[in-house]
Amino acid sequence: MGKKAIVIGAGIGGIASAIRLAHLGFETIVYETNSEPGGKIRSSQFKDYRFDMGPSVFTEPQLVDELLHLNASSTSSFSYQKLPISCNYFFEDGVKIALPSGADMVSEVLHKELGEDKAQVYRYLKRLEDNYESVYPVFISSSLHRISHWFNKGLFRALLRIPKYGLLTTMNDMNRNRFKNKKTIQIFNRFATYNGSNPYEAPGMLNIIAHLELNIGPYMPNGGMVSITEHLYEHAKSIGVDFSFNTPVTSIKYDRNGIKGVTVHERNEEADLVVSNMDVHNTYKKLLTNIKGPEKILQQEKSTSAVVFYWGIKKKFPQLDVHNIFFSDDYEEEFRTMFRDKSICSDPTVYIHISSKAEAKDAPKYGENWFVMVNAPINTGQDWEALRMELRKNILLKLNRILGEDLEQFIEIEEYMDPIKMEDMYSGMQGSIYGNSSNSKTSAFYRHPNFSSQIKGLYFAGVTVHPGGGIPLALNSAKIIEKCVKRDFKLH
Ligand SMILES: Cc1cc2nc3c(=O)[nH]c(=O)nc-3n(C[C@H](O)[C@H](O)[C@H](O)COP(=O)(O)OP(=O)(O)OC[C@H]3O[C@@H](n4cnc5c(N)ncnc54)[C@H](O)[C@@H]3O)c2cc1C
Secondary structure, eight states, X not given: OOOEEEEEOOBHHHHHHHHHHHHTTOEEEEEOSSSSSBTTSOEEEETTEEEEOSOOOBOOTHHHHHHHTSSTTOOOOOOEEEOSOSEEEEOTTSOEEEEOSSHHHHHHHHHHHHOOOHHHHHHHHHHHHHHHHHHIIIIISSOTXXXXXXXXXXXXXXXXXXXXXXXXXXXXXXXXXXXXXXXXXXXXXXXXXXXXXXXXXXXXXXXXXXXXXXXXXXXXXXXXXHHHHHHHHHHHHHTTOEEEOSOOEEEEEEXXXXXXXXXXXXXXXXXXXXXXXXXXXXXXXXXXXXSOOOHHHHTSOBOOEEEEEEEEESSOOXXXXXXXXXXXXXXXXXXXXXXXXXXXXXXXXXXXXXXXXXXXXXXXXXXXXXXXXXXXXXXXXXXXXXXXXXXXXXXXXXXXXXXXXXXXXXXXXXXXEOHHHHHHHHOOGGGOSSSBOOOSTXXXXXXXXXXXXXXXXXXXXXXXXXXXXXXXXXXXXXXXXXXXXXXXXXXX
C-alpha cells in the first residue's frame, strides 16, 4: 500500500501542498472546515456584482503555473494578464499618480510627478531586484531551519550581499535615505502592508516586496483571483487528490514514533504524514492540546487584519483603475494607531480594487464592483460594530473629498468583512491575515518552520509559517515541504 498524506485546510498553501504530495506518490486527502476550497481566495456574487473576497494583487504567477504543470500531461487553461498600471495613488493635496511598472517607467514617472532623481530611483529599484534574487533561493524557497537547504548555489551570493539588504535599518529609514519627496517614501513604505507589518519598524530587507510590483508589475488572473483556486482545485482532483468539505479536523494524533493521523467527525483517520494549513497558532492551541508549543514563536506580535466593504457602485469612475490607493496624510500615525492603540485612525489609507475594470462581467454595464479595504488591528475585543460604522463614515468623507462626489447615493450593494469574521471564517488567530508580523529585525527567525521538530511527519504550510505572508510565499511554503518530505521519506 502507498503512503497516505492528510492536509488540514484547503487554503492555497494546503492545495499546493496536496498537489506536491500527490505528485510524490502519496495518497492525499484534504479536510476543509468550509464548504468550498481556497480559504481566503474565494468569490461571492451579490446580485449583479461579483467580488473576490480576499486577495486582489497577484504577483509571481509562474508559481501557480509551475504547480499546474508539475505533470507534463496537464492541460490547465489558467491564464492572466499583466496590468499596465500597477496602482493609482491619490493624495489629500490633490496629487494623483498612475504608476506603471518597470524600473525605467517608474523612475520616469517619479521624476516627472514627484521630482525624484531618475537615476537614483532606477538604481534603487535595481538594488531591490538584486536583493530579491539573492535571498530567494536561500530564504524564500528554502527552509531557514534545515541546514541542508542552505547549501545551494545561491548561498554565497546571498551572503555577499548582506550589507545591501538593510537588515539593521527599517523600511522607512531605507526609503527616507533614498528619496526626497514624502509621497515617494509613502509609496515605497506601503509594501510593508503586503505582509501585515509596520514600515516604521519592519527591517529594510522587506523593501524587496516593492520589486515584485514596481519592477515586474502585478497580474490579473482571467476570471478573477478566484480562478487561482478553481484551477488549482481542479488540477489537484485530476491527479487524484481527494477533498472532504465541511470536515473540520479536531485533533492531530501522534505518538513517540511520530504522526498517526487526525480526528474528523469523532473518527480517527490514519496517515503517514500530516500538513497543517491552519493558522499555526491555532494548530497548537486547538489540535495539539497536549504538546507545549514553541511559545517564543507563538507569542510574537501578530500581523494586521482588515476591514473590507464590498460595494456595488452604480456609476463608472474613469479616473480609477484595477488597483487604487487613497493615502492617509499621516502614515506613521496610521500604523501607530493600528499596532499600539489597536484601533483605526480617522484618516486611514483606503485601498480600492475594481476587478470589473479588467473583467467587465464582474459588474453590471452601468456600474463597478468596489472592494474597499482598510488595514486594521487584530481582534483584541474592540467594539467592531462601532469601529466599522465610524470607519465607513471616514472612508466616505475621504473618497468624497478626493473624488468630488457624494458616493453614498451610488452604493446599491453593501457587504463587509472584519477581523471577527476573518477569525471565524478562516480560523486565523485573532483575525490576523499573515500570522506573526515582521515588525522586528529578527522576525524572519521567529516564523514557525515548515516542519515540526517534536512530531516526526508533521508539516506546516501557509502564510503563518516560513517564509511568510501573501500568495507567493504560501506557495513557497508548499515547495519547502516537498523538499523536506523528499528527504524525510527518502524519496528521490
Ligand atoms: C482581505 C484580504 C486581502 C488580501 N490581499 C492579498 C493580496 O492582494 N495578495 C496576496 O498575495 N495575498 C493577500 N492576502 C493574503 C492571502 O489571502 C493569503 O496570503 C493566502 O490566501 C493565505 O493562504 P493560506 O494557505 O495560508 O491560508 P487560508 O487561505 O487562511 O486557508 C486556510 C484554510 O484552512 C481551513 N482550516 C482552518 N482550520 C481547519 C481545521 N481545523 N480543519 C480543516 N480546515 C481548517 C480554513 O477554513 C481555510 O480554508 C489577503 C488576505 C485578505 C484576508
